[in-house]
Amino acid sequence: MSLLQEEREIIVQNEYADNFDFSEIEEFVKNASKNLFISHNFKNSDKMLVQPRGGFPTYQKQFALNEFFVKANVDVLPLTIDSNTRLNDYAMSKKMLRLSEENEVDMLNGYPLVNHGYRTTRKMITHFDKPVSLRHGTPDARLLVETAIASGIFEIEGGPITYLLPYSKNFPIDKAFLYWKYVERVCAKYSTLNEPINRESFGPLTATLVPPCITIVIQLLEMLLSLEEGVKSFSVSFSQSGSVNQDIVTSAVLKKLAKYYAKQIDCEDANIHLVYHQWMGAFPSNKDYSESLINTATVIASLVGADKIITKTRDEAFGIPTKEANAKTVANTQYTLRILNGLPNIVDEKEEEILTKEVKSIMEAVFNDSADTLWRKVFNSVKNGIIDVPFSPHIINNNEVVTVRDKNKNIRIIKRGNLPISDECFEYEKAQCDLNKDATSIVNDIIHDIGIMQ
16 A cells, blocks of 8 residues: 555544545546546637636535526536635534534535535535536645545645635644645546546635736646646636736736746646636625626636636625525626627737746746755745745745735735845836835825725
């Protein structure tokens, strides 16, 4: 028995999980419908895939949500996991699930997959015969991912950086790297049995004034960490930034450099996809404005050539969206995509040149770290501020980089901290901004940016 399999046998020995039968699970994956694999759908679809968000605690409500989505012509079903499971607190998830079932009140903000178990959940997944994307935010997702794949969920979102720095304050990042290495190996192992398991990174990060160079670097590094473990299908992603032009530039550089760096580690045979998130910040309370914001995001997703779009709803400002609101967004997004034809190919050569230089400078600094493995190099780079995510709550994040918007709503770096970008790039960034304001005004601009779409 391999060391990985020995570890797997230990991980699944959890009192709140199903009794795992790995032989049966392998047979299930081997013979599973190809429709369940988003990698198969990416390969064979001639349109952008549409995926909403959503997760309810009880099996019945999750099933009903999926029925709504299917009627709305969804391409990819979501399975959003509850917060207790994300923290590996399966005892609390079990308690809240029981209360939800007994009182018909949602006591969890998502589906407690581990507690429901893979045998139960698989019935729902195979019933709808559509790809399902696992959305969670878990630093230690080993048991969750084992349960997901055994259920028939063949797209796994997240990574050691993107599911840690935006969400956690204290979880040890070195442990997160090792736990996600386990996830990558499990995904790679199952990928040999049928279509590839798709891994997807979470590009929005804190969704608060994150400069494109940081987003792209983290996407590329999580992609490389995944590919080096044998994953063959990977999605890089980012979210609507507030600037159409900056999103187009970000997409162009991200796609170009993803291919470039995959080739550097002899993984050019891997399939790399682009995912675009509709606005991830605060939504307007005016629901008509929300729909306009959502439609704008759909147009941008088309302009950047995304392979998948992840939707929001007009109810976003008021709490967890209803299944009706979620289904309406799916139907409207599908309609908008159908009528978008003949979009122009927009290129901003100067912005692409600057952004490419910034990303390559940071990547070079990461690779030049003296550690012996890529994950240790990335770990050290986060510790010393070479990778620095604005507004991350995590204690290890330097939070020395300061960004503002220029007059065209592009996110610009005005304080680079330890980011190893060149003086040429830094001066270009600052030159686009009005820095003649006093410090208080700049701080107020940053604070009020959270309401930029309201």
